[in-house]
Amino acid sequence: MSDIAAHPEVIHAVDGHDDGHAGSHGTSTGLSNNKLAMWLFLGSECLLFGGLISTYMLYRGRNGTGPGPDALWDIPLTSISSFVLLMSSLTMVLAVSHAHQGNDRKTQIWLSVTALLGATFVGAQVYEFTSFYHEGLGYTTSLFSSSFYTLTGFHGVHVSVGIIMLMALVAMIGKDKIPGNKAESVELIGLYWHFVDVVWIVIFTLVYLIPA
Amino acid sequence: MTETAIEHTAHPADHDAHGAAGHDTGAHQHHPDLTYVKVAGVLAVLTALETATYWVDLGSFHTPFLLIMMVTKFVLVLLFFMHLKFDNKLFGVLFYMGLGLTLMVYLAVLFSYRFFTR
Amino acid sequence: MAIIERPSTTPAVAGSAPSFVGPADAYGAFRRPVTSRGWRSWVFTVDHKKLGIMYGVVAFCFFLVGGLEALLIRTQLAAPDNTVLSAGTYNQMFTMHATTMIFLFVMPMVSGFANYMVPLQIGARDVAFPRLNAFGFWCFLVGGIFLNTSWFLGGAADGGWFMYQPNASHLFSPSHGVDYWALGVQITGIASLTGAINLIVTIINMRAPGMTMWKMPIFTWMVLVVQFLLVFSLPVITVALFLLTFSRVFGGQFFNVQAGADPLLWQHLFWIFGHPEVYILILPSFGIVSEVLPVFSRKPLFGYKFVAFSGAAIGFVGFGVWAHHMFASGLGPLSVAVFSVGTMMIAIPTGVKIINWTLTMWGGKLRFTTAMLFAIGLVIEFTIGGLSGVTHAVSPSDTQQTDTYYIVAHFHYVLFGGAIFGLFAGFYYWWPKIFGKLLNERIGKWNFWLMVIGMNLTFGPMHMIGLQGQPRRMVVWPQNLTGDGLFNLGFWNKVATVGSYILGLGVLTFVWNVTRTHLLRKGEVAPLDPWDARTLEWMTSNPPKEHNFDAIPTVHEVDEFFHRKYEEVETDHGVRLVKTRSAEEILADQEAHADAHIHMPSPSYWPVVLAVGLVIVAYGVIYSVLLAVVGALITLGASFAWALEPSTADPSDFDPPAGTPGKELANV
Numbered sequence: 001m002s003d004i005a006a007h008p009e010v011i012h013a014v015d016g017h018d019d020g021h022a023g024s025h026g027t028s029t030g031l032s033n034n035k036l037a038m039w040l041f042l043g044s045e046c047l048l049f050g051g052l053i054s055t056y057m058l059y060r061g062r063n064g065t066g067p068g069p070d071a072l073w074d075i076p077l078t079s080i081s082s083f084v085l086l087m088s089s090l091t092m093v094l095a096v097s098h099a100h101q102g103n104d105r106k107t108q109i110w111l112s113v114t115a116l117l118g119a120t121f122v123g124a125q126v127y128e129f130t131s132f133y134h135e136g137l138g139y140t141t142s143l144f145s146s147s148f149y150t151l152t153g154f155h156g157v158h159v160s161v162g163i164i165m166l167m168a169l170v171a172m173i174g175k176d177k178i179p180g181n182k183a184e185s186v187e188l189i190g191l192y193w194h195f196v197d198v199v200w201i202v203i204f205t206l207v208y209l210i211p212a
Numbered sequence: 213m214t215e216t217a218i219e220h221t222a223h224p225a226d227h228d229a230h231g232a233a234g235h236d237t238g239a240h241q242h243h244p245d246l247t248y249v250k251v252a253g254v255l256a257v258l259t260a261l262e263t264a265t266y267w268v269d270l271g272s273f274h275t276p277f278l279l280i281m282m283v284t285k286f287v288l289v290l291l292f293f294m295h296l297k298f299d300n301k302l303f304g305v306l307f308y309m310g311l312g313l314t315l316m317v318y319l320a321v322l323f324s325y326r327f328f329t330r
Numbered sequence: 331m332a333i334i335e336r337p338s339t340t341p342a343v344a345g346s347a348p349s350f351v352g353p354a355d356a357y358g359a360f361r362r363p364v365t366s367r368g369w370r371s372w373v374f375t376v377d378h379k380k381l382g383i384m385y386g387v388v389a390f391c392f393f394l395v396g397g398l399e400a401l402l403i404r405t406q407l408a409a410p411d412n413t414v415l416s417a418g419t420y421n422q423m424f425t426m427h428a429t430t431m432i433f434l435f436v437m438p439m440v441s442g443f444a445n446y447m448v449p450l451q452i453g454a455r456d457v458a459f460p461r462l463n464a465f466g467f468w469c470f471l472v473g474g475i476f477l478n479t480s481w482f483l484g485g486a487a488d489g490g491w492f493m494y495q496p497n498a499s500h501l502f503s504p505s506h507g508v509d510y511w512a513l514g515v516q517i518t519g520i521a522s523l524t525g526a527i528n529l530i531v532t533i534i535n536m537r538a539p540g541m542t543m544w545k546m547p548i549f550t551w552m553v554l555v556v557q558f559l560l561v562f563s564l565p566v567i568t569v570a571l572f573l574l575t576f577s578r579v580f581g582g583q584f585f586n587v588q589a590g591a592d593p594l595l596w597q598h599l600f601w602i603f604g605h606p607e608v609y610i611l612i613l614p615s616f617g618i619v620s621e622v623l624p625v626f627s628r629k630p631l632f633g634y635k636f637v638a639f640s641g642a643a644i645g646f647v648g649f650g651v652w653a654h655h656m657f658a659s660g661l662g663p664l665s666v667a668v669f670s671v672g673t674m675m676i677a678i679p680t681g682v683k684i685i686n687w688t689l690t691m692w693g694g695k696l697r698f699t700t701a702m703l704f705a706i707g708l709v710i711e712f713t714i715g716g717l718s719g720v721t722h723a724v725s726p727s728d729t730q731q732t733d734t735y736y737i738v739a740h741f742h743y744v745l746f747g748g749a750i751f752g753l754f755a756g757f758y759y760w761w762p763k764i765f766g767k768l769l770n771e772r773i774g775k776w777n778f779w780l781m782v783i784g785m786n787l788t789f790g791p792m793h794m795i796g797l798q799g800q801p802r803r804m805v806v807w808p809q810n811l812t813g814d815g816l817f818n819l820g821f822w823n824k825v826a827t828v829g830s831y832i833l834g835l836g837v838l839t840f841v842w843n844v845t846r847t848h849l850l851r852k853g854e855v856a857p858l859d860p861w862d863a864r865t866l867e868w869m870t871s872n873p874p875k876e877h878n879f880d881a882i883p884t885v886h887e888v889d890e891f892f893h894r895k896y897e898e899v900e901t902d903h904g905v906r907l908v909k910t911r912s913a914e915e916i917l918a919d920q921e922a923h924a925d926a927h928i929h930m931p932s933p934s935y936w937p938v939v940l941a942v943g944l945v946i947v948a949y950g951v952i953y954s955v956l957l958a959v960v961g962a963l964i965t966l967g968a969s970f971a972w973a974l975e976p977s978t979a980d981p982s983d984f985d986p987p988a989g990t991p992g993k994e995l996a997n998v
Contacts, residue, residue, distance in 0.1 A: 027535040031300055033458045036531045039303040043310025044523065044561045050314035051569030051599060054322055055584065062590045079263040086259060086285075090252035093293045097245055140581040143589050150576060168970065179976035194294045198286055205282035209262060210275050302534075313562050313649055321598045324653070324665045 059143040066141035081124035088117035099186035376460035382446030396430035410809035421488035428491035450867035453538025468941030469521035477514030487511035495585035495596040526560035540885035552617030567603035601652035615752020626702035627694030640679035673723035700774030704755035711747025736796025762856030780836030787829025791822035859913035864889035880924035940968040
């Protein structure tokens with residue numbers, strides 16, 4: 001994502017050379033290239049998670065001799081960690097809001113809080129995986145276990161990548177090293193973060209709450 | 213190349229920076245942060261209701277209820293936190309294309325296991 | 331290399347650009363690779379034209395590799411109970427033939443054309459994300475090399491290009507070949523995904539003023555549709571490939587039938603990607619012939635909007651018909667009926683296109699150049715392939731044809747006679763644009779006729795041997811099962827083999843044509859507008875300047891360039907189109923009104939480093955965790971370096987620093 005975040009147009013805007021003629025300055029739609037790219041990427045990610053969720057839905061009941069979902073789920077714990085991730089979306093959107101107002105300090109604070117909440121979620125997931133493992137659910141135990149770990153693992157990796165980007169963003173804002181539009185960089189990573197949250201909303205309901 | 217000189221369309225938080233470029237978003241525009249907090253409050257309540265089904269049995273209404281809650285939360289985050297309600301429609305179009313295809317192809321796959329083979 | 335508006339003297343200009351970083355506070359640890367000569371100017375380039383050429387050259391090399399594999403397959407099948415290839419090698423050969431032709435030739439060759447032509451056709455100076463573009467190319471290159479190294483490291487993949495499970499599991503395919511395949515296709519998938527996002531944003535957002543969506547050249551339209559197909563189908567194969575890799579490397583159970591796995595899961599995931607993929611391969615060629623036919627018929631494309639719409643319709647419906655690849659899998663009658671009807675519907679927009687092309691030629695002043703011949707070849711050969719395709723849509727008939735040579739005949743007619751003929755039309759049509767030299771037309775005609783005769787001799791008989799029951803992917807055909815009379819399998823297999831050699835000769839003719847034009851320097855220098863073309867890419871020099879256009883044109887018509895050359899004049903015989911301006915005059919006019927400040931993105935190290943990091947991770951997944959960690963660190967480091975790098979190089983990076991101010995701009 002940070003790969004997409006740096007782009008000529010933005011550079012030119014801050015370059016002091018933006019004389020408004022045609023070329024790579026304006027855009028046909030007046031929309032930002034980066035944001036269009038991010039939304040396309042998220043549209044594409046829908047099909048990635050859709051595939052993983054479908055695999056899980058197909059195999060959720062096929063736990064063979066290994067433990068099944070009903071024996072494993074700790075709904076109170078998962079609810080709390082889901083709630084934490086949901087609230088990180090609030091802190092993220094507040095960071096975006098402050099970034100657009102040009103308030104670096106508050107942007108940094110809210111980004112850090114978001115990263116912290118995200119890390120709490122990942123921590124809870126690691127704890128959950130460990131306890132499942134001790135209850136006899138290895139990666140290769142059953143179709144259910146393989147597809148569960150793959151789905152939630154992919155989501156966890158997405159959250160972790162998000163956390164790395166958030167921390168990098170905090171550091172880069174601090175040293176004023178963002179090449180391009182600062183507020184937009186925050187907004188793009190915000191979109192990614194909300195998307196990861198939205199995916200978890202679906203996973204939480206389909207995987208944990210609806211009985212197999 | 214430029215038809216509009218605006219670098220990116222405004223969303224509620226943009227209001228101060230872009231002034232006239234903002235869309236008419238009614239009351240949201242004055243206190244976007246407050247709106248966010250309210251939305252988060254609704255999301256928290258919905259999550260609490262969802263979690264409550266763990267202890268309260270709703271019978272055959274159980275799964276539909278959870279699905280409705282899920283979709284509501286999904287849409288709220290998308291519209292407010294991701295600004296699709298205020299932002300340019302094109303962003304939504306790109307995302308909904310992906311979302312729509314996701315629902316179409318994977319539901320077809322899952323249904324083909326459940327019904328079509330029988 | 332990229333045209334940078336070089337500051338005349340470093341301090342003064344750095345001072346006048348307040349929010350830009352000064353040399354003292356430059357980002358990153360390295361100077362930017364801004365040289366305009368030598369290998370560095372290619373390896374670190376972000377120029378869409380250089381990347382387009384590199385895509386083309388590398389893809390063509392893979393075409394030769396894939397072709398060689400095909401010839402070996404045909405040689406093995408030339409005689410009964412032949413022993414040229416062992417059964418194991420034969421399996422690897424057809425798997426890699428398909429994989430190479432699809433993922434390493436047609437797709438990247440299309441990327442090459444799209445990269446080169448789309449910005450020119452829409453009047454842009456580069457793509458939206460130049461570094462991402464470079465990253466895509468390097469991912470394709472390292473992915474392709476990675477896939478092919480498996481030949482030397484224990485054997486290539488042998489499960490057929492759709493790698494059905496559990497047939498491609500450890501039990502039945504114990505070498506690392508399938509691992510290489512899964513990871514290699516994954517990496518080239520990253521190339522396609524980043525390329526697709528890049529091109530969509532470019533087309534949506536970087537069109538010249540006045541170029542509305544309905545004024546875009548039809549090739550650009552088809553590229554747009556294809557990139558949407560890629561964006562939404564690649565994630566599905568990504569999931570499938572991850573499941574496959576995790577099954578084989580970490581012991582995931584997804585395809586373990588003993589544990590209760592459903593083998594149809596792989597088939598669904600693969601074909602949800604695989605069917606749109608078919609249109610990903612063919613639609614760009616449809617776009618190319620839709621450019622070539624009007625030019626050489628001297629008429630505008632008949633039903634421009636219909637051609638664009640039908641392309642989009644093919645793309646959309648293409649997402650809903652994947653299960654027609656699975657009619658024989660016991661899907662159940664209802665699914666089969668639904669997908670059968672859906673598949674037949676695709677014939678409608680395809681037919682619309684064929685009719686539009688035919689009516690474009692109808693009554694036109696046809697010029698049978700090589701490009702035109704290939705375009706007409708596509709219309710005919712693709713129609714044959716399309717008709718045999720309709721017979722697969724009828725599921726009872728398809729059940730008879732599944733996994734026979736009849737299928738092989740069908741998809742080679744649409745892919746060779748369709749996709750590849752389209753690409754060759756593109757080669758001959760755009761060669762003078764890209765390289766400034768004309769390919770020889772006489773050799774070109776040899777090239778065309780050898781390929782047409784070769785392909786019909788190779789794939790035509792396969793209809794017969796398929797309906798006679800020869801299974802696809804069979805390593806030998808025994809003498810006592812060949813039958814006799816006209817439908818003698820042995821005879822037609824020999825004909826197909828002879829045909830494939832003629833086809834190979836046709837491809838070599840093309841190689842000779844290129845060699846003669848460039849290496850032997852016998853190529854004719856191309857005039858500015860050799861074909862009397864219609865679209866914007868011809869409105870600049872051959873080859874185009876590094877910044878494409880001196881002045882970005884304002885667009886008023888679908889065939890903008892044509893309308894700048896020709897005017898409607900009232901004569902005694904009614905309204906006639908009369909050429910009022912030459913291409914040279916139009917170019918001179920542009921040069922006279924050149925834009926004063928042109929910013930081009932600067933080259934970067936990080937795309938190639940990032941791609942190399944990824945391929946090291948891939949080797950690591952197969953051989954050692956340590957290697958994977960090293961690769962991951964390189965990837966992470968390159969990502970950060972990339973994120974921190976502004977897209978325009980710092981003045982202090984230039985060497986010598988801004989010696990002759992404005993020189994670069996003056997000589998272009």
